[in-house]
Amino acid sequence: MGPERGSSVAIIGCGINGLFCAYYLLKEGYSVTIIDRNKHGVTSKNNAGLLTPSLPSAPEMGYADIAKASTVGLGAVYISPSQILRNISWFMSALKHRKERGGKALMSLGSRSVELYGQFLRKEHMDADVIRGVGAFYESEDDARTLAEEYDGRFIGSSDLSGMGYTNLGGGIMFDKELSINSMKLFDGLRSRVRKLGARLLLGTEAELICGNGSVEHIISGSEKVTADTYIAAGGSWSNDLLKPTGYNPMIIPARGLVLLFSTGKQRIISAPALLEPEGVAVAQHSDNLFRATSFFEFKGTKSEFSEGRKRWLLDMLESHIIKYSRLKQIYEGSGFRPCTPDQMPVVGRVPGYSNLLIAGGQCRVGVTLAPITGKIITDMVNGAKPKVPGFEYLSPARFS
Numbered sequence: 485m486g487p488e489r490g491s492s493v494a495i496i497g498c499g500i501n502g503l504f505c506a507y508y509l510l511k512e513g514y515s516v517t518i519i520d521r522n523k524h525g526v527t528s529k530n531n532a533g534l535l536t537p538s539l540p541s542a543p544e545m546g547y548a549d550i551a552k553a554s555t556v557g558l559g560a561v562y563i564s565p566s567q568i569l570r571n572i573s574w575f576m577s578a579l580k581h582r583k584e585r586g587g588k589a590l591m592s593l594g595s596r597s598v599e600l601y602g603q604f605l606r607k608e609h610m611d612a613d614v615i616r617g618v619g620a621f622y623e624s625e626d627d628a629r630t631l632a633e634e635y636d637g638r639f640i641g642s643s644d645l646s647g648m649g650y651t652n653l654g655g656g657i658m659f660d661k662e663l664s665i666n667s668m669k670l671f672d673g674l675r676s677r678v679r680k681l682g683a684r685l686l687l688g689t690e691a692e693l694i695c696g697n698g699s700v701e702h703i704i705s706g707s708e709k710v711t712a713d714t715y716i717a718a719g720g721s722w723s724n725d726l727l728k729p730t731g732y733n734p735m736i737i738p739a740r741g742l743v744l745l746f747s748t749g750k751q752r753i754i755s756a757p758a759l760l761e762p763e764g765v766a767v768a769q770h771s772d773n774l775f776r777a778t779s780f781f782e783f784k785g786t787k788s789e790f791s792e793g794r795k796r797w798l799l800d801m802l803e804s805h806i807i808k809y810s811r812l813k814q815i816y817e818g819s820g821f822r823p824c825t826p827d828q829m830p831v832v833g834r835v836p837g838y839s840n841l842l843i844a845g846g847q848c849r850v851g852v853t854l855a856p857i858t859g860k861i862i863t864d865m866v867n868g869a870k871p872k873v874p875g876f877e878y879l880s881p882a883r884f885s
């Protein structure tokens with residue numbers, strides 16, 4: 485199956501998920517409109533850029549961790565007590581699902597998505613500073629050895645780590661087939677590609693879904709009424725609010741993170757990107773003069789500004805683990821909001837009770853990794869076909885209805 489002549493799709497959300505949906509739909513011949521209140525991109529630019537399905541999708545937290553994270557804080561993790569009160573059913577559900585950590589289905593969707601990245605970047609001749617081989621490094625050598633077996637990665641010892649530019653770490657795991665990308669280059673490149681393929685982009689305007697009986701009638705975007713055959717909600721951390729008029733709650737709340745970019749004075753600082761697991765800090769050197777550091781997993785709404793104390797914490801972590809830290813000169817600071825579901829699985833598919841509305845959201849810490857596979861699943865569904873992707877049924881929006 486494919487689109488009928490002139491079939492149209494309107495997507496709310498011009499993040500990486502909305503963009504990959506648009507890309508594959510345009511390739512199938514649909515006419516696509518994308519609406520976003522933000523002109524420049526937020527989370528889909530401000531992230532770590534690791535395409536690493538092997539790593540857990542979010543920190544595992546029990547009752548004691550949540551209590552600590554909401555009082556004194558737990559390193560990179562912080563939960564504001566008011567967020568717990570506001571989202572009590574989310575936190576109860578997260579505690580129930582905490583051992584699953586996304587599971588094997590998520591890993592296999594992620595691996596397939598990384599393959600799609602390879603095809604996409606080759607086909608579009610897009611330069612996104614791709615680096616092959618990503619590490620996860622630990623304070624304890626024993627932890628690294630045990631987890632290397634569990635995650636099927638290659639163990640490396642502390643002397644290898646110092647050769648790669650890292651210090652004060654006991655051991656690590658290398659995932660030789662996984663990738664790191666420059667998420668800003670990817671976002672800008674994909675957005676301009678989608679525009680060239682014919683998408684209409686309405687940026688800087690709020691979108692509101694206007695619903696009738698079991699279907700979306702149209703979108704109000706600024707002073708414009710946008711009508712389409714199919715509507716896709718790709719609103720990231722704002723999906724709950726976006727879908728309020730439908731009565732469906734996808735249970736997505738934001739986990740905030742910080743991105744710092746540094747110039748390196750044209751020095752090689754590290755030779756492989758990595759997640760420094762003791763503290764949840766991700767680092768990558770994209771080019772000979774650009775170094776990225778990200779951290780924090782904070783449930784405290786969508787306020788962008790970080791305190792000086794929190795920024796200092798991240799800089800201290802870099803100083804204690806990056807041998808050439810003193811060469812780094814900060815040039816950019818930005819924040820992003822991971823769209824998190826309580827069971828750490830994305831929500832991708834038809835919105836229950838609606839014939840012409842789909843959701844593509846809830847990818848949390850692996851939203852960039854999963855964006856191409858999300859776009860493929862949505863495109864199959866818009867085409868009226870069963871997605872050709874094993875494991876897509878785990879993402880069903882019906883589980884929250």
Ligand SMILES: Cc1cc2nc3c(=O)[nH]c(=O)nc-3n(C[C@H](O)[C@H](O)[C@H](O)COP(=O)(O)OP(=O)(O)OC[C@H]3O[C@@H](n4cnc5c(N)ncnc54)[C@H](O)[C@@H]3O)c2cc1C
Binds near residue numbers: 499529534692779
């Ligand atoms: C610090 C940090 C590090 C991360 N590292 C990684 C990583 O290494 N690997 C990885 O795979 N993922 C990572 N992520 C997660 C990843 O960035 C996100 O999961 C992903 O970017 C989400 O993309 P999205 O398109 O779903 O949402 P978004 O990028 O948030 O886009 C949603 C868009 O919808 C718009 N919108 C919502 N409602 C409306 C409305 N009513 N009207 C108009 N516009 C609306 C918003 O303005 C927004 O631009 C990280 C995230 C952070 C914060």
